[in-house]
Amino acid sequence: MILSKKNKTFKEGDWVLISYQNKKFLKKLDKNFNLNVKREVIKFEDIVGKKEGEEIKNFQIFRPTLEEIILFGLKRKTQIIYPKEAFFIAFKLDLSGKSRVLEVGVGSGALTVVLSRLAKEVFAYEISKDFCNLALKNWQKFGLCQNVKLFNEDFLKAKIKKNFFDAAFVDVKEPWHFVERLHWGLKEGKSLGFLLPTTNQISKLLESLKGFFGNVEVLEILHRYYKTVPERIRPEDRMVAHTGYLVFTKKIQKKK
Amino acid sequence: MILSKKNKTFKEGDWVLISYQNKKFLKKLDKNFNLNVKREVIKFEDIVGKKEGEEIKNFQIFRPTLEEIILFGLKRKTQIIYPKEAFFIAFKLDLSGKSRVLEVGVGSGALTVVLSRLAKEVFAYEISKDFCNLALKNWQKFGLCQNVKLFNEDFLKAKIKKNFFDAAFVDVKEPWHFVERLHWGLKEGKSLGFLLPTTNQISKLLESLKGFFGNVEVLEILHRYYKTVPERIRPEDRMVAHTGYLVFTKKIQKKK
Amino acid sequence: MILSKKNKTFKEGDWVLISYQNKKFLKKLDKNFNLNVKREVIKFEDIVGKKEGEEIKNFQIFRPTLEEIILFGLKRKTQIIYPKEAFFIAFKLDLSGKSRVLEVGVGSGALTVVLSRLAKEVFAYEISKDFCNLALKNWQKFGLCQNVKLFNEDFLKAKIKKNFFDAAFVDVKEPWHFVERLHWGLKEGKSLGFLLPTTNQISKLLESLKGFFGNVEVLEILHRYYKTVPERIRPEDRMVAHTGYLVFTKKIQKKK
């Protein structure tokens, strides 16, 4: 796994995160590599043999973090679950090195990358063949998700063991159809999360949870970035205002 | 560790998270236990032998998640680092099962609990004897932080190996004094984070990072919770507006 | 009107805004007046004859602004429209000294106070007798709203001239019933606003506007206050997260 090559020098085939002022580029080091920013150029020969944190002209070179891989390295066909939500989800689901987590709706596989790092195993369901291929490619490119089992199946028809998962997360358009099945598959008392873009979906989902899941929380996460000039501390002019609403809940005993 | 007792029934000595409407209580199950909310009572005998997710009167019982342990279980003497920041910090520092992370300023030990879950080892420095005792007590109570080495030392005087840590986080009043030493201890290119309550501190810190650390980001995290009535979706009336500013940066080659 | 007595000294019967550290009190000056804060006392005799801005012990005395009258002076039976929204609404409706504005749903009369200051006349409809009395009492107490005509009527049954109003604002539970009638009463092209607590109401309202009103905007206003210690600039710990969603739209030619 590329991420473990800490403290070694960069060599051909490595991924390198290049920062130039406040721009960032994630590139694979092959022999023809060169990057041109504002008339400054950095090439393969400039990086190979160097260590992380070196400054070459006005470029700085690093190995990418998980966040940078998600933001700059993963190909996407639709909106992904961003790190600001993914990092929260993974812990909110109470994952640990002993957890078996279920993911329904994998998309480009960005959330999976994060779940996979904290959990023991991820069982990931994605109905679209195209998305399965995209996710797999994304993970292989960076040597990630080796503890993930990807199922190209409709979760509603998949064979799921009862009380099997320690946690679950669902990112599909109409998650209310999945509630009964999620209740079946989750261990008692365990956490289930959803990402939903609209408030209309929240209404429908909350209605469908009744009698199956309790302890509901609905929230949104806002990150506000600041400029980094010490004499002029102030927020950036614009910010991301919406990526989605998060719903978390816990499995309760089904009411008869 | 209590958290692993999945799917077993509750027994004496277990921690139980009791939710009643939108209130939550984290309690230890001893023989005299009873909880009285709005004239409804739940007792030791009601819980022992039950499973997670059961409903007893209007109470629901669960095993606590890491977030609930932090919020309702840890004793604190000053402001803690809340889960909304802690969860982001742990991943932003790019921790994994291979990481050795440094924490300076442990306080009540809330962040440590989160770092400890994702990293291989945490090296935690806390100058105050009182806080060391508090953190240790907090961790032991819930069987947490077994991969943490706690040093009751002034980090500025501690013996630190060069290029030793994969990541670091600092929560002290005047972190600018620590910058040179943090540079020494961190591996090249690796991530360093800070939590600061005021913008005046951000200014001073940013000034001190120059020449040692690059790739600076300053941000704040806002969580906005919603009421959970399907027919009346709307935010809660009030929210937490500030817990602290986060600063993240990466070690660069020191300029001579 | 009390607000015009600028620069005169305080006398019996005046309203006085007393600030003590960051607490504020709005009081009427009668002979028995006294206020006790943290063991310091200020009395009638301390204030009478003094000017605005004087400091008496640790108290500071001012004449109240419109905002302070709304926040600390108006009695309320339900949630009011707060100054942060009211100030925006008045200008967003494009009011000026020539405008005749319609208000439907007066409640405690807080918004009316603001509309009244910018418009020529306010036509205010309130179906509840109790709220009419409350609003009138609130206005009289402070000598406000002399250009307001208050109708204790169901707006749906009231006699309204066609193309009569330069602007309108509606604060009722089910505003979708009013849309056709609002279209009738408003001048062509003019602005109409709504305050709604929930997103479910936004959905229903937007649906009902189709064919009658165009140029729709939906927004929410957040004010974030900061502590005022120069060496420690930081937001307050908590903030108001929700008072309501605002919808603004403009009358278009009805589609046949």
Next chain:
Amino acid sequence: MILSKKNKTFKEGDWVLISYQNKKFLKKLDKNFNLNVKREVIKFEDIVGKKEGEEIKNFQIFRPTLEEIILFGLKRKTQIIYPKEAFFIAFKLDLSGKSRVLEVGVGSGALTVVLSRLAKEVFAYEISKDFCNLALKNWQKFGLCQNVKLFNEDFLKAKIKKNFFDAAFVDVKEPWHFVERLHWGLKEGKSLGFLLPTTNQISKLLESLKGFFGNVEVLEILHRYYKTVPERIRPEDRMVAHTGYLVFTKKIQKKK
């Protein structure tokens, strides 16, 4: 004044606000006028003789509101004070038809337009000749600000009467130099506001107010817009995260 021609049909020389889906254009109606959006064209002849609110193809025509004039009509050389702040400022300063308000730092004249609508008179100081000309041109174009006296002077050297203004607002880079003079010019107890882009400036300003002004408030205003599809209520993807911090305070008796 153009804004008063309510309910009349559009004629040559009028300003027209044209909306097309969620785009807005503010244009002057001259004989050569035509606007081309997504292959649909609207011309002079399409609009002249029509009333507000008419729909022509997919265009809707209106007379501009004050907000739209500020956002789409005023030429600017630097950042202006936006309506979201300006509308709040005007009422927060407690302006009414009896108020004489001071403005220091006019810039492009956007705030002046708002103050002028609520106050009796505005005394506006602007040290730069260029900005004076720009502001005047902006105001004349729309027939605005007839109750404004514009002084192309350094406020620090201007002849100001003692206790003369009912309110004041300052938008300059180093407002701390102006505090003593603002204290001189304002009536006792009256309100003074500032707009500042950075937190460093807040610190310096707060320091300088001590002993001259009390009752300090620091805040920022955030507006969050929503998409207007009834079946998919959700915030816009991005929002304005920062235009400036507002500081409000009241004149107190100077301490000797």
